[in-house]
Amino acid sequence: xxxxxxxxxxxxxxxxxxxxxxxxxxxxxxxxxxxxxxxxxxxxxxxxxxxxxxxxxxxxxxxxxxxxxxxxxxxxxxxxxxxxxxxxxxxxxxxxxxxxxxxxxxxxxxxxxxxxxxxxxxxxxxxxxxxxxxxxxxxxxxxxxxxxxxxxxxxxxxxxxxxxxxxxxxxxx
Numbered sequence: 001x002x003x004x005x006x007x008x009x010x011x012x013x014x015x016x017x018x019x020x021x022x023x024x025x026x027x028x029x030x031x032x033x034x035x036x037x038x039x040x041x042x043x044x045x046x047x048x049x050x051x052x053x054x055x056x057x058x059x060x061x062x063x064x065x066x067x068x069x070x071x072x073x074x075x076x077x078x079x080x081x082x083x084x085x086x087x088x089x090x091x092x093x094x095x096x097x098x099x100x101x102x103x104x105x106x107x108x109x110x111x112x113x114x115x116x117x118x119x120x121x122x123x124x125x126x127x128x129x130x131x132x133x134x135x136x137x138x139x140x141x142x143x144x145x146x147x148x149x150x151x152x153x154x155x156x157x158x159x160x161x162x163x164x165x166x167x168x169x170x171x172x173x
Contacts, residue, residue, distance in 0.1 A: 003053060003105045009098065011105050014045055014052035014064065021061045029091050041066060053105050055089070055098045063089035065102040067110060074168050075144040075152075076118045081170075082110035084119040087130060099133060111173045120147070120166040139169035 004011040019038040026033035044050045055063040064086075071083035084106050089099045110117045121127050121134060123146065146153050149164045159165055 003109070004101060008058045009062075009101065010056050011053050011101060012056070014042055014054050016042055018042075018052075018054055018061055018064075022064070025061060025090050026088075031088075033088070050085075051106075051109060053102055053109075055093075055102055057093060057096075057098070061090070062093035063087075063098050063102060065106050067106045069113060071118050073150045074118070074120055074147055074166075075142050076168065076170070080114070082113050082117050084110075084117060094129070099130070100137070103133070103137060107171075107173050115172055116170055117173050118142070118168060118170045120168045122163050123165045123167060124161045124163075134169055137171065139171045142168045142170050144168060 001013045002010060003013075019035065019042055022033060022038050023035050041050065041052045045052050050069070051067045053065050053067065054061060065088070066085045068083045068085055070080050071077050074083075076083065084103070087099060087102060089102070107117060119134065119139065121130050144152060145155075145167075146159075147166050147168065148157075148159045153159055153165075
């Protein structure tokens with residue numbers, strides 16, 4: 001299904017051949033995105049457990065984002081609120097508005113399910129561009145503090161600033 005098309009940018013549902021294209025593209029830029037991740041996304045999309053929006057530019061995969069119909073962990077778990085998870089734009093396609101357009105499409109689809117959407121973002125500098133984009137798009141921290149490995153991190157608790165150290169945000173849509 002095509003959700004957006006303008007000039008050379010198309011945003012559509014994930015198809016099975018995207019799996020090998022993403023694995024290859026992320027490997028070329030030394031990002032750890034294993035085959036199993038994309039196979040899992042495709043399988044869950046096929047069973048309507050999530051939607052994977054794929055951005056392509058001139059018929060080449062450029063990025064993706066997943067939308068879960070209900071947050072599965074964090075402060076919004078079990079509240080029936082859609083959650084954006086795992087937004088990625090390949091380096092060579094960054095700073096072209098693709099991430100924003102993926103978010104626009106995901107938010108539009110989530111709006112069909114309710115008035116609120118949530119996401120989590122990592123705290124280290126590798127997430128800096130995403131942190132800024134989310135704030136500019138109107139996302140605000142939920143106030144529960146930071147979470148680590150799926151659990152709320154108590155004050156003064158030691159942790160590691162890795163991809164599992166996140167802050168949750170929400171936005172009215």
